[in-house]
Amino acid sequence: MAAVTDDEVIRKRLLIDGNGAGDDRRINLLVKSFIKWCNSGSQEEGYSQYQRMLSTLSQCEFSMRKTLLVYDMNLREMENYEKIYKEIECSIAGAHEKIAECKKQILQAKRIRKNRQEYDALAKVIQRHPDRHETLKELEALGKELEHLSHIKESVEDKLELRRKQFHVLLSTIHELQQTLENGEKLSEVEEAQETSMETDPKP
Amino acid sequence: MVTFQAHDGPVYSMVSTDRHLLSAGDGEVKAWLWAEILKKGCKELWRRQPPYRTSLEVPEINALLLVPKENSLILAGGDCQLHTMDLETGTFTRALWGHTDYIHCLALRERSPEVLSGGEDGAVRLWDLRTAKEVQTIEVYKHEECSRPHNGRWIGCLATDSDWMVCGGGPALTLWHLRSSTPTTIFPMRAPQKHVTFYQDLILSAGQGRCVNQWQLSGELKAQVPGSSPGLLSLSLNQQPAAPECKVLTAAGNSCRVDVFTNLGYRAFSLSF
Numbered sequence: 001m002a003a004v005t006d007d008e009v010i011r012k013r014l015l016i017d018g019n020g021a022g023d024d025r026r027i028n029l030l031v032k033s034f035i036k037w038c039n040s041g042s043q044e045e046g047y048s049q050y051q052r053m054l055s056t057l058s059q060c061e062f063s064m065r066k067t068l069l070v071y072d073m074n075l076r077e078m079e080n081y082e083k084i085y086k087e088i089e090c091s092i093a094g095a096h097e098k099i100a101e102c103k104k105q106i107l108q109a110k111r112i113r114k115n116r117q118e119y120d121a122l123a124k125v126i127q128r129h130p131d132r133h134e135t136l137k138e139l140e141a142l143g144k145e146l147e148h149l150s151h152i153k154e155s156v157e158d159k160l161e162l163r164r165k166q167f168h169v170l171l172s173t174i175h176e177l178q179q180t181l182e183n184g185e186k187l188s189e190v191e192e193a194q195e196t197s198m199e200t201d202p203k204p
Numbered sequence: 205m206v207t208f209q210a211h212d213g214p215v216y217s218m219v220s221t222d223r224h225l226l227s228a229g230d231g232e233v234k235a236w237l238w239a240e241i242l243k244k245g246c247k248e249l250w251r252r253q254p255p256y257r258t259s260l261e262v263p264e265i266n267a268l269l270l271v272p273k274e275n276s277l278i279l280a281g282g283d284c285q286l287h288t289m290d291l292e293t294g295t296f297t298r299a300l301w302g303h304t305d306y307i308h309c310l311a312l313r314e315r316s317p318e319v320l321s322g323g324e325d326g327a328v329r330l331w332d333l334r335t336a337k338e339v340q341t342i343e344v345y346k347h348e349e350c351s352r353p354h355n356g357r358w359i360g361c362l363a364t365d366s367d368w369m370v371c372g373g374g375p376a377l378t379l380w381h382l383r384s385s386t387p388t389t390i391f392p393m394r395a396p397q398k399h400v401t402f403y404q405d406l407i408l409s410a411g412q413g414r415c416v417n418q419w420q421l422s423g424e425l426k427a428q429v430p431g432s433s434p435g436l437l438s439l440s441l442n443q444q445p446a447a448p449e450c451k452v453l454t455a456a457g458n459s460c461r462v463d464v465f466t467n468l469g470y471r472a473f474s475l476s477f
Contacts, residue, residue, distance in 0.1 A: 107404070114405035117421035118368065121388035122381060 023063050030056050205477065208246035210234060216281070219268040221291075224249065226277065228265035231256075233279060233289075254279055254287035254296050269310040271333070273317060280307040280321055286331065300331050302338045308373070309362040313382075320364055326357030328371055330382070342385050344371060350378040350390050361400045361409070368421075370407055372397040377409060379421065389423040399439045408453070408468075410436035416455055418468065429465065432474050433457035 013024075030053060037049045211229035218227045225236045235249040256263065263282025270277055271288075276297065280286045284307060286300040305325035312319055317333040330340040344350060345357035352375055360373030369380045377391040377400065397411035406426060407419045412435050415428040436457035443451060452472075453465040461476040 110405040114421060117405070120422060121379060125381070125384075125386050125388050 023060060026056055026060055030060070206241055206244050206246075207477070208241075210236070210246075210248075214264075216264055216266050217268045219270055219277075221270060226268060228268050228279060228281075230264050231262035233265060233268065233277070250294065252289060252294055252296075254289065255299070256283055263306070266306065266308055267310040267321075269312055269319065271312060271317070271319075274333070278310060278319060280310050280323075282306045284323070286310070286319065286321055288333070298333075298336045300336060300338070302329050302331075302341075303327070308358065308360055311362045311364040311369070313364050313366055315366045320362055320369060322359030322362040322371055322373070324358045326359060326374070328359055328362065328369070328380075340382070340385065342380065344375045344378070347375075347387055350376045350387050352376055355396055360396060360398050360411075363400045363402055363407070365402045370400050370402070370409075372400055372409065372411075379407070379423075389421065391419050391423055392425075393417065398435075398437050401439055401441060403441060403453075403468075406468075408439060408441075410439050410455055410457070412436075416453070416465070427469065429468065429470060431455050431457070431463040431471060432461045433459040433463070 033049060033053055033056070037046060037053060040046050040049065210227050211232070211234065213230040215227050215229045218225065220226070220238075223238055225238060225241065227234055227236070232251050232253050234251040236246075237249055240247060254265075261283065265279050265281035267280045268277060269280075275291050277289045277291055278286055279289065284301075284303040284305060286298075286307065287296050288298045288300075289296050303321065303323045303325055305323055307321050307323040309322050310319060311321075313330070318339065319331045319333060320328055321331065322328045326343060326345040328342045328344060329338050330342075331337070332339045344359060345353070351357070356374035358374045359371050361371065363370045364382075367382055369382050371378065371380065372391075372393075373396050377393050377397050378387045379389040379391070380387050391407075391409070393409070393411070395412035397409045399411070400407060400409040402408075405421070407421065409417050409419065410431075413428075414434055414436070415430045416436065416439065417425060418427045418429070420426050433456065436455050438456050440454045441452075442454075451466075453468060454462055455465070456462045461474045463471050463474045466472045
C-alpha cells in the first residue's frame with residue numbers, strides 16, 4: 001500500500017512540478033526555518049525569523065488561494081463550453097432539418113415549374129389555332145349561306161319540274177293532234193277510194 | 205470489376221430488376237442473378253427466345269422494357285413486333301404487330317398500362333397492354349416542324365412522362381403532347397439524339413455530340429455537360445428511393461469509358477475498361 005501511495009505522490013508531484021516549483025521550495029524552507037527558529041536562542045533574531053516565517057506562510061497561502069481560484073475558473077469555463085457545445089449541436093440539427101425542408105421545397109418548385117412549362121407549351125400550340133368565337137361565327141355564316149343556297153336550289157328545281165310537266169303536256173297534245181290529223185287524212189283517202197270504185201262499178 | 209462472356213454475339217440492351225440482370229442480343233434474352241455476378245460467377249439463370257414467325261430468321265432484340273405491374277418483360281427488335289414475356293412463368297403472352305420496320309426503343313407510360321415503341325419506320329406507336337391493340341400512331345416525319353429529311357425518319361430514342369413524350373433521332377428532338385398528338389416544343393439540336401429521359405423538371409438527352417444536354421420543357425438549353433466519349437449512346441439514372449445517396453447518372457458511348465455524374469453539373473469520374 002505504501003508503494004501505491006508513493007506512486008501517486010510521485011505522479012502528483014511531477015504533475016504540479018511546473019506550477020509549484022517555487023511553492024514546494026518555499027514550504028521546505030519554511031519547515032527548515034521553523035526548526036531553526038525553534039532551536040535559535042536570541043530574542044531579536046527569533047522575532048525577525050518569526051516575521052520572515054509569517055511572510056513566507058502568507059506567500060504560500062496567497063499562491064494556494066490563487067490556484068484555487070484558477071481551478072474554480074477552469075470548472076466554470078468547462079461548463080460554459082459544454083453549454084456552447086450543446087447549443088451548437090442543436091443549431092446543427094436545426095440546420096439539417098432546414099436543409100431537408102429546403103430540398104423538399106426545391107422539388108416542389110421544380111414540379112411547379114415543370115407544370116407551368118407544360119402549360120406554356122400547350123398554350124403556344126393552342127394560340128396558333130384561331131379564336132373559337134370567330135370560327136363559330138364563320139361556321140354560322142356558312143351555315144346560313146348553305147341554307148339560303150339550298151332554298152334557291154329547291155325553288156329552281158320546282159320551277160324546272162313545272163316547266164317539264166307543261167312541256168310534256170304540250171308535246172303530248174301535239175302528238176295527239178298529229179295522230180288525229182293523220183287518222184283524218186287516212187279516213188278521207190279511204191272514202192275517196194271507195195267513191196271512185198262505186199262510180200266505176202254502176203256504169204256497165 | 206467483373207467481366208464475363210454473356211452472349212455469343214453483340215448485346216443490344218440490358219435491363220435490371222431487384223435481383224436479376226436481363227440482357228438481350230441476337231435473338232435471345234438471358235437472365236443472370238446479381239448475387240452470382242457479385243460473387244464473380246457467370247452462370248446464366250435462364251435463356252428464352254421469343255416465337256418468331258419463321259425459324260430461319262434470328263432478329264436482334266434492340267430494346268427491353270420491364271412492366272412492374274404485370275411482372276413482365278417486353279422485347280422488341282428486328283422482327284418489327286413487340287413480344288411480352290411473363291417473368292414468373294417465362295411464357296410469351298402477346299405479340300403486337302404494326303410496325304413496318306425494325307423497332308429501336310420502348311417506353312412505358314405509367315398511369316395507363318400502355319407501351320410506346322419507336323422504330324425505323326418513323327412512327328411512334330402506342331399499344332394498350334390490356335387489349336393488345338395499337339391505340340395511337342404518331343408519324344413524326346410527316347409533321348413539318350420537326351422532320352429533317354436529310355437525316356432520315358428513324359426514331360432513335362423515346363421517353364415518356366404519362367401525358368408527354370419526347371422522341372428524337374432522324375427528326376429533331378421534339379416534345380409531344382400525347383392526348384392531342386401535337387408537337388409542342390422542338391429542341392434546337394442538330395445532331396441526332398440517341399437517348400433521352402425525363403428527370404425532375406428537365407429533359408436529359410445525349411447523342412452524337414460529346415455532351416449530355418439538359419433542356420427545360422420550354423425548349424431552352426439549360427446546360428451542356430461534356431463527357432469523355434466523342435459520341436454518347438446511352439444514359440442511365442439510378443433513381444431508386446431505397447438508396448438516395450447513390451443517385452447518379454451514367455453515360456456511355458463510343459469509347460471504352462463510362463462517365464459517372466453525381467451532380468448533374470459536372471462529371472465526377474470515369475470508369476474505363
